[in-house]
Amino acid sequence: MTERIASCFKKAADEGRSVLGVFVTAGDPSEAESDRILDQLVENGADFVELGMPFSDPMADGPAIQAASLRALAGGMTLLKTLAMAKRFRERHADIPLILMGYYNPIYNYNPDKFITDAVDAGVDGLIVVDLPPEEDSELCDPARAAGLSFIRLVTPTTLGNRLANVIEKAGGFVYYVAIAGITGTKSADISSIGNAVGRIKEVTSLPVVTGFGIRTPEQAREAASRGDGVVIGSAIVSLIEEASSAERSQEGAIAGKIGSVCATLSDAVRS
Amino acid sequence: MSDTQLNSYRTLPDDSGRFGLHGGRFVAETLMPLILEVETAYRKTQADPSFASELAYFHKHYIGRPSPLYFAERLTKAYGGAKLYLKRDELNHTGAHKINNVIGQALLAKRMGKTKIIAETGAGQHGVATATACALFDLECEVFMGAEDVRRQKPNVDRMRLLGAKVHAVTSGTSTLKDAMNEALRYWVAHPDTHFYIIGTVAGPHPYPEMVRDFQAIIGTEARAQIIEAEGRLPDALIACIGGGSNAMGLFYPFLDDEDVAIYGVEAAGHGIDTGLHAASLTGGRPGVLHGNRTYLLQNDDGQITDAHSISAGLDYPGIGPEHAWLHDIGRVNYVSATDEEALVQFQQCSRLEGIIPALEPSHALAFASTFLPTIPKDHVVILNMCGRGDKDLEAVLPKLDERGLL
Numbered sequence: 001m002t003e004r005i006a007s008c009f010k011k012a013a014d015e016g017r018s019v020l021g022v023f024v025t026a027g028d029p030s031e032a033e034s035d036r037i038l039d040q041l042v043e044n045g046a047d048f049v050e051l052g053m054p055f056s057d058p059m060a061d062g063p064a065i066q067a068a069s070l071r072a073l074a075g076g077m078t079l080l081k082t083l084a085m086a087k088r089f090r091e092r093h094a095d096i097p098l099i100l101m102g103y104y105n106p107i108y109n110y111n112p113d114k115f116i117t118d119a120v121d122a123g124v125d126g127l128i129v130v131d132l133p134p135e136e137d138s139e140l141c142d143p144a145r146a147a148g149l150s151f152i153r154l155v156t157p158t159t160l161g162n163r164l165a166n167v168i169e170k171a172g173g174f175v176y177y178v179a180i181a182g183i184t185g186t187k188s189a190d191i192s193s194i195g196n197a198v199g200r201i202k203e204v205t206s207l208p209v210v211t212g213f214g215i216r217t218p219e220q221a222r223e224a225a226s227r228g229d230g231v232v233i234g235s236a237i238v239s240l241i242e243e244a245s246s247a248e249r250s251q252e253g254a255i256a257g258k259i260g261s262v263c264a265t266l267s268d269a270v271r272s
Numbered sequence: 273m274s275d276t277q278l279n280s281y282r283t284l285p286d287d288s289g290r291f292g293l294h295g296g297r298f299v300a301e302t303l304m305p306l307i308l309e310v311e312t313a314y315r316k317t318q319a320d321p322s323f324a325s326e327l328a329y330f331h332k333h334y335i336g337r338p339s340p341l342y343f344a345e346r347l348t349k350a351y352g353g354a355k356l357y358l359k360r361d362e363l364n365h366t367g368a369h370k371i372n373n374v375i376g377q378a379l380l381a382k383r384m385g386k387t388k389i390i391a392e393t394g395a396g397q398h399g400v401a402t403a404t405a406c407a408l409f410d411l412e413c414e415v416f417m418g419a420e421d422v423r424r425q426k427p428n429v430d431r432m433r434l435l436g437a438k439v440h441a442v443t444s445g446t447s448t449l450k451d452a453m454n455e456a457l458r459y460w461v462a463h464p465d466t467h468f469y470i471i472g473t474v475a476g477p478h479p480y481p482e483m484v485r486d487f488q489a490i491i492g493t494e495a496r497a498q499i500i501e502a503e504g505r506l507p508d509a510l511i512a513c514i515g516g517g518s519n520a521m522g523l524f525y526p527f528l529d530d531e532d533v534a535i536y537g538v539e540a541a542g543h544g545i546d547t548g549l550h551a552a553s554l555t556g557g558r559p560g561v562l563h564g565n566r567t568y569l570l571q572n573d574d575g576q577i578t579d580a581h582s583i584s585a586g587l588d589y590p591g592i593g594p595e596h597a598w599l600h601d602i603g604r605v606n607y608v609s610a611t612d613e614e615a616l617v618q619f620q621q622c623s624r625l626e627g628i629i630p631a632l633e634p635s636h637a638l639a640f641a642s643t644f645l646p647t648i649p650k651d652h653v654v655i656l657n658m659c660g661r662g663d664k665d666l667e668a669v670l671p672k673l674d675e676r677g678l679l
Binding site: 054055056057058059060062064066070073077079080103104105106107108109110130131132133135136147153154155158159161163167178181182186187266269 | 288296297298299301302305306369391401445450451452457458461462463464559560561562563564566570571573574575576577578
């Protein structure tokens with residue numbers, strides 16, 4: 001549970017490096033390939049994994065992750081299957097932190113209490129639910145924390161004013177700094193502003209701070225990672241699935257292999 | 273607080289934006305500071321008499337309010353029952369009730385120092401109203417509209433462009449109103465400092481459902497005074513169509529505490545509720561969270577939002593305002609539905625009998641009236657909200673009327 005997240009950051013800190021988190025959508029392009037993609041990420045240096053729970057109306061996501069959600073749903077992905085995928089992941093990878101990321105409606109529809117029980121049972125460490133701000137904590141954050149799950153908060157440039165303390169109050173695991181005003185994968189992060197923002201956040205919390213949204217290239221990853229405790233890459237990885245050729249689609253493991261090699265490059269950059 | 277206030281249906285939302293189970297503020301952190309800013313600014317205008325008088329000025333001299341309450345004698349005769357009055361909001365400038373809300377929000381945006389406006393639109397009526405207010409108040413205007421709706425509501429797209437708005441054809445998801453709203457919210461997230469989002473219906477994160485209701489309540493406030501003048505008493509029933517539900521909320525709200533007034537909201541049943549191809553969130557959906565609020569939604573077993581289906585682009589939305597969801601839960605309002613086919617028949621009949629071409633949206637309300645009025649006493653009085661005119665629908669409707677031999 002949350003110890004996995006803490007030890008992941010501690011291990012990296014002991015080695016004097018930042019952490020690489022990778023986001024992929026569960027069931028994209030298929031359940032079986034998704035399992036293989038997760039293995040490739042772990043084998044190629046991802047320190048933690050954010051597994052997207054597909055939703056039909058992802059309000060905070062750009063075209064790449066919207067398309068990933070729709071591909072997964074078209075292939076029959078459901079929240080129940082995502083939880084099963086998380087459980088299989090945990091059976092294969094005992095120590096890698098696994099975070100489920102998505103939107104509230106599928107969880108509300110599944111039943112929040114049952115979702116928390118099943119997520120804990122699957123070996124999930126944390127949750128990011130984009131459309132549950134602190135104002136709605138009683139819905140999921142409070143019971144999830146009570147069950148030992150980390151509720152990871154997004155902090156945005158607009159949060160840095162007088163909302164920061166409120167947003168951080170119940171945060172667990174790490175703080176996810178959204179480096180752009182906008183949705184995933186659409187703009188490049190303003191690297192120079194990250195250092196200041198991370199400094200502000202660290203004034204109010206001892207949790208690690210990672211940066212995401214708008215980090216695409218190994219160079220950006222290196223720069224952003226050096227200004228905090230780590231980075232998350234999502235759209236740049238997910239786009240590889242959209243761009244895959246029909247030959248790659250028809251060959252088991254081809255897309256996963258391609259993602260693995262890109263992940264290795266990013267991991268090298270973050271560690272350098 | 274007195275007993276009557278305790279029993280009032282007009283005390284919500286609470287401080288967290290809830291109407292019972294429904295409503296709330298289910299938005300990404302990026303948007304939270306923005307909607308809190310809107311709420312603070314809105315509270316300030318509520319306490320400021322100069323805002324009310326400014327709004328009243330534009331109601332009278334620009335929109336053309338009050339809209340008449342008209343006794344529809346020939347429809348009354350044709351339906352063969354209670355007396356039918358039409359609240360003529362289709363006579364407003366821009367041809368629908370949408371302008372009532374837009375003028376209010378645009379004045380608010382100006383007071384907040386915003387210079388750019390975002391809006392979503394389905395049928396295009398809210399887009400046209402927003403483009404109109406932006407021209408009037410010298411604001412930049414960007415309208416998000418599903419690509420499918422851009423195609424079926426071309427005259428409104430042309431009007432928006434002429435008025436100086438930029439129309440974004442949205443191709444994500446299913447290319448309809450819900451996707452336009454997703455895209456407008458995404459755009460707002462990316463432009464938090466300069467833009468104000470004018471939501472067109474009584475939905476979205478708090479305080480929008482409350483604010484839009486308040487700006488539309490002028491419909492019911494006028495109708496209440498007008499029916500007392502015409503009939504010397506309150507009506508026996510109210511009828512309005514519902515997509516997101518802003519025209520209905522506007523008519524219903526001032527009557528909610530008049531418990532002898534029966535209230536009917538008419539959802540779009542599309543091809544029929546049992547076909548699954550409809551837009552009736554209350555009749556055929558269940559509670560969920562979308563676009564910043566909890567309400568009844570059309571969704572599948574996995575909590576994925578499903579497509580709405582209606583001949584009327586303005587009702588083609590898989591959700592409904594959270595206050596309607598609450599009024600449904602507590603039983604104060606009766607929610608019923610009418611099909612595409614029933615609305616088409618009324619579109620023609622109202623045109624022929626009253627010389628009023630109704631929009632497809634209120635044609636659904638007429639469809640319910642046609643079956644309901646004959647079942648109640650002839651001395652009963654009913655008000656139906658004629659919330660929009662049908663000029664925008666002619667291209668879609670005329671071939672269908674031709675096929676049915678109704679032309």
